[in-house]
Amino acid sequence: MNGAVPDAPRRLVVGISGASGVIYGVRMLDALRELGIESHLVVSRAALLTLSQETDLSADDLTGRADVTHRLNDVGAAIASGSFRTMGMIVAPCSVRTMGEIATGVTSTLLTRAADVALKERRPLVLMVRETPLHLGHLRTMTALAEMGAVIAPPLPAFYAKPGTVAEMVDQSVGRALDVFGLDWSAVKRWNGLRAADES
Numbered sequence: 001m002n003g004a005v006p007d008a009p010r011r012l013v014v015g016i017s018g019a020s021g022v023i024y025g026v027r028m029l030d031a032l033r034e035l036g037i038e039s040h041l042v043v044s045r046a047a048l049l050t051l052s053q054e055t056d057l058s059a060d061d062l063t064g065r066a067d068v069t070h071r072l073n074d075v076g077a078a079i080a081s082g083s084f085r086t087m088g089m090i091v092a093p094c095s096v097r098t099m100g101e102i103a104t105g106v107t108s109t110l111l112t113r114a115a116d117v118a119l120k121e122r123r124p125l126v127l128m129v130r131e132t133p134l135h136l137g138h139l140r141t142m143t144a145l146a147e148m149g150a151v152i153a154p155p156l157p158a159f160y161a162k163p164g165t166v167a168e169m170v171d172q173s174v175g176r177a178l179d180v181f182g183l184d185w186s187a188v189k190r191w192n193g194l195r196a197a198d199e200s
Helices: 022-035 045-054 059-063 096-104 110-120 136-148 166-179 194-199
Strands: 011-016 038-043 068-070 089-094 125-129
Touching: 011 022, 011 110, 022 038, 022 045, 022 059, 022 089, 022 166, 038 059, 038 110, 045 059, 089 096, 089 110, 089 166, 096 110, 096 125, 096 136, 110 125, 125 166
Parallel strands: 011 038, 011 089, 038 068, 089 125
Antiparallel strands: none
């Protein structure tokens, strides 16, 4: 995928930006820990505000889920360089502002710089964009990013999995995003065709 090196170290960069849906980033870190993948976390200031509004978690609760946490303004961090090898990066959730910065290459924080690194090194970059409805500017930005090699993966519910809770819907989206990196998380419910669905 995107020319990613097959034997890349088992480490993944996780960005959490300020869009609604911070729980996707939280569960992404939980999933990576379960899978034995080293996580490198960078969080925007707006994401910390969202965390306080949407969950009962503190900033320490969030960063405690990551193996390594990088400061947002630390442009000298390891993940700011392409020579630091990773499997790629995922931004969960990805705000429109963050998406726009990545698309233009004018990166103002370590979060968007790390995403730019993933693109320039031809590593997978997954953006779980959280916005609706989308105007033409949003769609054009997504098109530009897709042309650069990013994967646009809005977290949408998979009703074929018959989720019984919001948590199950979140985990399904997180797991499907991890599929891009070849990571198979046990929380994902896979579609096996109509016959299998009828028998379940």
